[in-house]
Amino acid sequence: MNSGTSHISIAIDGPSGAGKSTMADRLGREFGFLHVDTGAMYRAVGLAVKRRGIDVKDREAVEALCGELDIRAELSENGQRTVLNGEDVSKAIRENSVSAYASAVAAYPGVRAFLLELQRETARTQNVIMDGRDIGTVVLPDAGIKIYLTASARSRAKRRFDELRERGEAVDEEEILREIEARDRADSTREIAPLTRHPDAVLADTSWLSFEEGYSLLRKIVAEELDRVR
Numbered sequence: 319m320n321s322g323t324s325h326i327s328i329a330i331d332g333p334s335g336a337g338k339s340t341m342a343d344r345l346g347r348e349f350g351f352l353h354v355d356t357g358a359m360y361r362a363v364g365l366a367v368k369r370r371g372i373d374v375k376d377r378e379a380v381e382a383l384c385g386e387l388d389i390r391a392e393l394s395e396n397g398q399r400t401v402l403n404g405e406d407v408s409k410a411i412r413e414n415s416v417s418a419y420a421s422a423v424a425a426y427p428g429v430r431a432f433l434l435e436l437q438r439e440t441a442r443t444q445n446v447i448m449d450g451r452d453i454g455t456v457v458l459p460d461a462g463i464k465i466y467l468t469a470s471a472r473s474r475a476k477r478r479f480d481e482l483r484e485r486g487e488a489v490d491e492e493e494i495l496r497e498i499e500a501r502d503r504a505d506s507t508r509e510i511a512p513l514t515r516h517p518d519a520v521l522a523d524t525s526w527l528s529f530e531e532g533y534s535l536l537r538k539i540v541a542e543e544l545d546r547v548r
Contacts, residue, residue: 326351326547327441327460328540329453332467333513334417334501335474337524338449341467341536343397346447349540354391354440356450356457357420358400359433361411362389364419366402374422381428389433391440414482414489414497421501424451425508452511454519462547464519465539469532471498473525 328351330338339355346353364374366387372379390401399408410416423429437457440446450457454464469477475495482489505513515521520539524532 325441325443326445326462326544327458328447328463328465328543329458329461329516329519330447330449330465330467331451331454331513331515331519332449333451333469333471333474333498333505334421335478335498336467336469337477337529337532338467340529341533342447342449344533345537345540347397348537349447349544351445351447352393352440353398354437354446354448355398355400356433356437356448356453358398358408358411359389359391359437360424360429361416361420362400362402362407363387363423363429363433364416364421365407365411367423368416368419374419377426377428380423381426381432384429384432387432389436414478414487414494417497417501421504425504425510427510430510451505451513454516455514456511459516463540463543464516465522465536465543466515466519467522467524467536469523470525471495471502474498 330342332338339357343353363384366383367374367380370383372383374380388403392399392401399406400411434457437448441448441458448458454461472495475491475498478494479489479491522535522539524535
């Protein structure tokens with residue numbers, strides 16, 4: 319349980335494409351927690367950088383842009399939606415081309431500071447299930463429940479390939495695999511808040527599980543952990 323408050327935070331970390339946000343959203347509905355998809359917030363910043371035509375390698379320009387952005391996580395009938403300066407960008411931020419931008423901007427201190435307080439304030443005021451790369455290690459280190467959700471790069475690439483094909487996008491599975499492996503390296507080796515498993519985090523590996531099997535595993539872990547912290 320968070321120190322100094324009666325609210326419970328569930329932190330779910332793990333690599334890109336592990337299914338964190340989809341499962342966290344469903345878990346939030348089932349257990350009555352607000353789902354906060356932090357990756358969507360970074361994607362929103364990445365989308366803004368892409369739309370403005372800013373060089374994503376220009377740290378000063380990217381960090382300066384944050385001052386012009388209003389990013390909100392809101393509840394809707396379909397779960398969390400991400401709003402960027404008044405526009406619902408929930409679908410736009412999921413375009414494959416935005417992934418590299420999101421990973422790049424997440425390495426900048428100014429971007430992380432911009433979003434960090436928003437995420438922490440949300441957890442201070444209500445029960446949340448928050449997913450990302452550094453929730454249990456940096457954003458909510460006092461979270462009562464920490465889970466590290468992972469899957470092999472190959473299985474994540476296959477899932478992403480199937481998802482994008484279903485949307486009608488022309489994609490190559492091997493190229494997606496290379497992108498995921500590159501993002502894993504970038505996320506785990508960046509100087510600020512690298513992707514790593516907290517010592518207290520329960521490991522959930524869904525490499526060879528279907529979505530429903532993976533969800534059942536995660537649901538069991540959450541139920542057991544809630545019994546522990548309540």
